Amino acid sequence: MTTTAIILAAGQGTRMRSKTPKVLHPLSGRPLASYSVGAAQEATGIKPVLIIGHGQDEVRQVLGDTADYIVQEPQLGTGHAVLQAKPKLQGKSKLVLVTYADMPLITPASLRQLINAQRNHPGPVTMLTVIAENPRGFGRVVRGEEDQVLCVVEEAQATPAQLQIQELNSGVYCFEAAWLWEAVEKIQLSPKGEYYLTDLIGIATSEGQPVQALVAENNEELVGINTRVHLAEVESILRKRINQAWMLAGVSIIDPATTYIEPGVQIGQDTVLWPNTYLQGKSTIGDDCRLGPNTIVSDTKIGNNCTVVASVLDRAVLEDNVDIGPFGHLRKGAHLAEGVHMGNFGEVKNSYLGPGTKMGHFSYVGDTHTGSEVNIGAGTITCNFDGKNKHHTQIGEGAFIGSDTMLVAPVEIGKGSRTGAGAVVTKNVPPNSLAVGMPARTIKKLEKSD
Numbered sequence: 001m002t003t004t005a006i007i008l009a010a011g012q013g014t015r016m017r018s019k020t021p022k023v024l025h026p027l028s029g030r031p032l033a034s035y036s037v038g039a040a041q042e043a044t045g046i047k048p049v050l051i052i053g054h055g056q057d058e059v060r061q062v063l064g065d066t067a068d069y070i071v072q073e074p075q076l077g078t079g080h081a082v083l084q085a086k087p088k089l090q091g092k093s094k095l096v097l098v099t100y101a102d103m104p105l106i107t108p109a110s111l112r113q114l115i116n117a118q119r120n121h122p123g124p125v126t127m128l129t130v131i132a133e134n135p136r137g138f139g140r141v142v143r144g145e146e147d148q149v150l151c152v153v154e155e156a157q158a159t160p161a162q163l164q165i166q167e168l169n170s171g172v173y174c175f176e177a178a179w180l181w182e183a184v185e186k187i188q189l190s191p192k193g194e195y196y197l198t199d200l201i202g203i204a205t206s207e208g209q210p211v212q213a214l215v216a217e218n219n220e221e222l223v224g225i226n227t228r229v230h231l232a233e234v235e236s237i238l239r240k241r242i243n244q245a246w247m248l249a250g251v252s253i254i255d256p257a258t259t260y261i262e263p264g265v266q267i268g269q270d271t272v273l274w275p276n277t278y279l280q281g282k283s284t285i286g287d288d289c290r291l292g293p294n295t296i297v298s299d300t301k302i303g304n305n306c307t308v309v310a311s312v313l314d315r316a317v318l319e320d321n322v323d324i325g326p327f328g329h330l331r332k333g334a335h336l337a338e339g340v341h342m343g344n345f346g347e348v349k350n351s352y353l354g355p356g357t358k359m360g361h362f363s364y365v366g367d368t369h370t371g372s373e374v375n376i377g378a379g380t381i382t383c384n385f386d387g388k389n390k391h392h393t394q395i396g397e398g399a400f401i402g403s404d405t406m407l408v409a410p411v412e413i414g415k416g417s418r419t420g421a422g423a424v425v426t427k428n429v430p431p432n433s434l435a436v437g438m439p440a441r442t443i444k445k446l447e448k449s450d
Helices: 032-044 056-066 078-083 108-119 177-186 199-206 228-248
Strands: 003-009 049-052 068-071 095-100 125-131 139-143 149-153 167-176 211-215 259-261 277-280 295-298 312-314 347-349 364-366 368-370 381-383 393-395 406-408 411-413 433-437 440-445
Touching (some): 032 108, 049 056, 056 068, 078 177, 095 108, 095 177, 108 125, 108 167, 108 211, 149 211, 167 177, 199 211, 228 259, 364 368, 406 411
Parallel strands (some): 003 049, 125 211, 277 295, 364 381, 381 406, 393 411
Antiparallel strands (some): 139 149, 139 167, 433 440
């Protein structure tokens, strides 16, 4: 029995007070709507339909082909939004799931539970409700003397007695599709000039058909976002959920309240995360690593048994047994091979540091390839930019770069060569040679070591 999901995402979100459409505000590194889209896709196995309106071009651009799009114009309420999907979806599936793009915490498991409940229900609709003291603007579920669902009353139209009801309508439904497409045409215009999807509950009961209410097991899943205050609340809930999952999977988090892990990150067992660590994008962390405190890792691959202290890593690669920091900075294209050590206040950009290479503190290496077992002394700078173009530096295996050396690219330091402290190297240095001075000159050949 196929189920198609409709996700409502057309509203302006005026209470966010933002130029950005509400459904695109970032939440743990991803656009808000992507959570609802992903949950619906996983629950139904079919790409969901996203009803869009405000900021529609931007929404399409950001979410791409993760959803099929239908434009609601003008925007006349939730019932009108669902009606826009009728020409596309009528006759295509047995059930229709309706949810919202601003409810990112609802899980695929809860949506599947709702779908299964409707499959076994003789009536045309199953609604997801929540018992809560804080109504957060949700409509009230009105029941009859025999506890049957009679209707849903929106908060703005509720009487004082109805406002005391603690069973709230989350706005998430699963409908029998054939009934939905007929009933949605019967919704009447509200005093506010909108067509409310909640009126379908009253339509069903007026026809003598039963409405099923499935009470959510976890109230947090149904928290919606209308303001930036709500966005921060959901961010905290999501962070807690993600951190708990990783701790149960074998990752130690010293202070979960100050550790931020985005959903696309992968972490190996027995890795320890210290406070104020941020793992972002599609970063992957190996086993037995030590990250933090005060570390940001973004779209970076880290091998096993690495240590990164108070540093920033952006689109970089670390092989096994690498240690960095404190106060290191890896920029796009940095690749540190196995066993590399990078001291404090070092920076690497678009460069490969070979196995066992040691890079001293206060150094900058850009557009460079080093062989294995190279020593890069403190204060070394690769002068890779001439004001118009970037140039490459090559450092051979076993080379020793003295402190405060300036390597003016393009330049090559041969295998086993050395530069004296403070050298300004503007010409290639042959293998196994010593270069000193400003500008540096090669003064002698070195004896090869075993």
